[in-house]
Amino acid sequence: MHSPEWHRLTEDEITHIIRVFNNQFIFEHTEDALNRASIIIKLCNDREVKVATAAFYNECIRMNVYMNKRDAAYKIKEDMDAGVYGVDVRSDIYTYTSIFSDTNAKTSEDLARLVEFYDEMLSRGIEPTELAKKPLIKLARNVGEHRLLKALLESPETEKLTTLHAATAARMLSNRAQAFIAEYDVDSAKSQLEQLLMYHIPKDTRAVPFSPGYSVGSADIKIPLDFTRTREAFFIYTRSLYESIMRIYIIRRRANDAHELLDDMRRTIYLPPTRMAYNWFIRFHAKRKNIQKLHEMHDMMLQDGVMPDEYAYTKFITSCMYHPNPSRLQKLVDTATRRAYFGAKDEEHEPNVGLDEPEGVHSSGLPDVPRHITELANIHNIVYHPQACTRFYKSMFLEHEADIDDLRSEKCQPNAHIINSVMCAYTMLEKPVLVLREFQRFVRYQHRLSPHQRPPDLMKSIIPVAHIFKMALDAARVINNQWMARKILAQMDVWGVRLPNPISKEA
Numbered sequence: 319m320h321s322p323e324w325h326r327l328t329e330d331e332i333t334h335i336i337r338v339f340n341n342q343f344i345f346e347h348t349e350d351a352l353n354r355a356s357i358i359i360k361l362c363n364d365r366e367v368k369v370a371t372a373a374f375y376n377e378c379i380r381m382n383v384y385m386n387k388r389d390a391a392y393k394i395k396e397d398m399d400a401g402v403y404g405v406d407v408r409s410d411i412y413t414y415t416s417i418f419s420d421t422n423a424k425t426s427e428d429l430a431r432l433v434e435f436y437d438e439m440l441s442r443g444i445e446p447t448e449l450a451k452k453p454l455i456k457l458a459r460n461v462g463e464h465r466l467l468k469a470l471l472e473s474p475e476t477e478k479l480t481t482l483h484a485a486t487a488a489r490m491l492s493n494r495a496q497a498f499i500a501e502y503d504v505d506s507a508k509s510q511l512e513q514l515l516m517y518h519i520p521k522d523t524r525a526v527p528f529s530p531g532y533s534v535g536s537a538d539i540k541i542p543l544d545f546t547r548t549r550e551a552f553f554i555y556t557r558s559l560y561e562s563i564m565r566i567y568i569i570r571r572r573a574n575d576a577h578e579l580l581d582d583m584r585r586t587i588y589l590p591p592t593r594m595a596y597n598w599f600i601r602f603h604a605k606r607k608n609i610q611k612l613h614e615m616h617d618m619m620l621q622d623g624v625m626p627d628e629y630a631y632t633k634f635i636t637s638c639m640y641h642p643n644p645s646r647l648q649k650l651v652d653t654a655t656r657r658a659y660f661g662a663k664d665e666e667h668e669p670n671v672g673l674d675e676p677e678g679v680h681s682s683g684l685p686d687v688p689r690h691i692t693e694l695a696n697i698h699n700i701v702y703h704p705q706a707c708t709r710f711y712k713s714m715f716l717e718h719e720a721d722i723d724d725l726r727s728e729k730c731q732p733n734a735h736i737i738n739s740v741m742c743a744y745t746m747l748e749k750p751v752l753v754l755r756e757f758q759r760f761v762r763y764q765h766r767l768s769p770h771q772r773p774p775d776l777m778k779s780i781i782p783v784a785h786i787f788k789m790a791l792d793a794a795r796v797i798n799n800q801w802m803a804r805k806i807l808a809q810m811d812v813w814g815v816r817l818p819n820p821i822s823k824e825a
Contacts, residue, residue, distance in 0.1 A: 329369050332358065336377040342543045343384055344419070355381045370404040372413065380416035391417065414439045415450040423453075426461045433466070446473070452493050459500040467497055471506075484517040485547045488555035495559050499566050507566070511559050515586065522548040553587040560587075561595045568598050576602075590622035593630070600630050604637035609703050612637060616713070631714045632735055638707035639739040704743035711740050725755070731763045734775050738782035741789045750793035754802060757790035761809060772813055784818045791817075 339355035342348060359378060362369065369375075375394055382391035395417065398409050417435050420428065432454060439446065451470050458467040471494065491510040498507040526545045539558060541551050560583040567576035576599070583591065596619050603611040612634055619626055626634070711732075715722040720729035732740070737760045744752040764773040776783050787810055794803040810817075 329371050329374060332362065332367070332369065333371060333374040333377055336374070336381065338543070340377055340380050340384065341546075344421070345541055345543045345546055347540050352381060352385050356385070370407060372398065372407045372410055375403060375407060376410075376412045376416045379413060380419060383416060383420045383422075386422045388420070409442075411439070411444050411447060411450060414444065415447070418450055418453045420453065423457050424460070426463065429454075429457050429461055429463060429466070432457070448490050448494075452490060455497045456493055459497050464501060468501060471497055471501070483547055484520050485552045485555060487517060488514055488552055488559070492555055492559040492562070496562060499562060504563065504566055504570075507563050511556075511563060514556060514559065517552075520547055520549045520552050524548050524550070526550045526554070550589070553589045556587055557583065557589050557591070561592065564595060565598055568602050571602075573602060584622070590624050593619075593624050593627060596624060596626075597630055597633075600626075600633045604633040607637055607640075607701070609638060609706050612710075613706070616710070620717075625717055626714075628733065631710065632733065634710040635707055635714075635736050636739045638703040638710065639742045641701060702743075702746060704746040707739055707743040708747070711736070711743075723755070725759050725762055728766070731766075732759070734760065734779040734782045734786065738779075738786050741786060745789050745793070750796045753789055753793035754797075754799075757786060757793075757806070760786060776813055776815070781818065783815060787815050788817050 336355045336358055339351045339358075342351035343355075355377075359381070361367075375398055379391045379394050382388070382394070395409055395413060397403060398407050398413065401407075414435055418432055420432065423429065423432060436446070436454060439450075451473070455467060455470050458464075458470065491514045495507040495510040498504070498510065524545060526541055526548060539554060541554065545551055560579060564576045564579050564583075567573075567579065580591065580595075580599070596615060599615050600612065603615065616626065616634060619630075712722060714732070714736075715730050718730035720727045737756050741753050741756045744750075744756065764775060767773050767775065787806060791803060791806050794800075794806060809815075
């Protein structure tokens with residue numbers, strides 16, 4: 319910065335420049351912004367620029383806190399209180415807010431130190447704002463100080479959040495909602511969401527330019543500073559709050575509430591749910607073998623333009639063919655028997671049996687069981703869904719724009735769990751040729767992973783791989799292909815695969 323330009327800057331302009339760099343760091347998480355702010359302050363010191371505003375020194379405190387230079391930040395505050403910078407430069411609410419915004423504070427000791435400043439602030443008659451309490455609430459939640467967290471949440475509000483910009487309020491309310499969730503108070507968390515939805519949507523319609531360094535679906539959202547007050551930023555923060563509440567609903571097995579919130583979010587904001595949020599629902603329904611719900615989630619993802627990842631397709635496909643544990647299997651049988659006994663007229667009065675939850679409280683997520691299935695001998699009709707399995711499998715190839723018959727294609731490479739389930743489905747559908755096709759696909763993919771040694775997937779998935787070879791060997795014998803059978807046995811010797819013995823019917 320040249321000298322003539324420097325002397326034309328006022329105290330407010332210098333303060334504004336440092337504030338911009340501080341905000342750029344907190345929103346974009348770029349260390350370069352702090353380096354630029356420190357250069358400005360160094361120039362002020364070198365040129366002996368006298369600044370007599372508390373705002374300037376508050377930004378200096380904030381910069382030092384972000385750079386983990388706490389001693390330097392606290393020294394500036396002490397000098398402000400001692401009148402070193404002038405009689406009008408004293409600690410105010412913004413000074414304490416700058417101290418509380420310590421992004422490096424992670425432990426209970428850090429929280430105790432900040433609480434001392436908080437008590438000092440209250441003793442001086444300075445009323446805390448929501449912006450000042452925000453980092454304390456977050457830190458108390460992270461370290462598990464629930465009594466302090468409850469006290470902060472119950473403290474009276476000294477400002478109306480309605481006076482804040484919608485995107486700023488979204489960050490505040492989201493932080494409070496996360497704290498209520500940590501206190502297992504989902505209803506209060508949802509009230510924060512309802513309060514947020516009353517805001518006017520920002521008019522700035524610019525799209526937020528996300529680079530590979532930005533993670534939209536993460537808990538720590540990074541948005542470029544110039545776009546923090548756009549409509550899209552507001553919806554990103556709002557979506558994060560929606561998904562936080564949905565997650566706790568799913569954890570508590572309140573599937574209906576989670577789905578209602580998901581539908582409401584898709585109607586309210588134009589951004590689609592994140593892939594991570596969809597995977598929560600997929601995992602929940604896959605565990606309960608609710609294939610109908612999985613189809614709905616799959617269709618919903620495609621409608622929203624969210625492509626299922628490997629985790630999602632693994633759950634889609636394997637849920638169709640895995641055998642539930644005895645406890646869950648018995649619940650399925652009991653449900654079918656009870657419906658057959660009560661009949662359609664009394665169905666609305668039957669108890670709602672869930673998985674490890676009280677009767678009649680929340681939907682367990684179990685699929686509807688056909689009434690005619692009342693015996694354990696016929697339970698395979700609701701346990702295995704080979705046709706649904708193959709439909710999900712074909713959809714996976716379509717989404718990757720791959721030809722399912724092209725074994726050399728590298729666009730779609732299913733893992734061992736997917737191949738195991740698909741081969742099992744084709745075995746049940748009596749399609750041995752397709753069983754061998756999937757076996758060859760699996761072998762080719764493993765050879766590509768490790769051309770000169772035993773593939774690591776064989777060590778991670780020993781049981782599925784053993785079943786893959788067993789089903790391939792049986793399929794080769796069904797179509798009387800001795801050459802293929804010898805080839806399978808030879809590959810077993812090379813990789814050291816042992817057939818499962820005995821092979822259970824459910825496998």
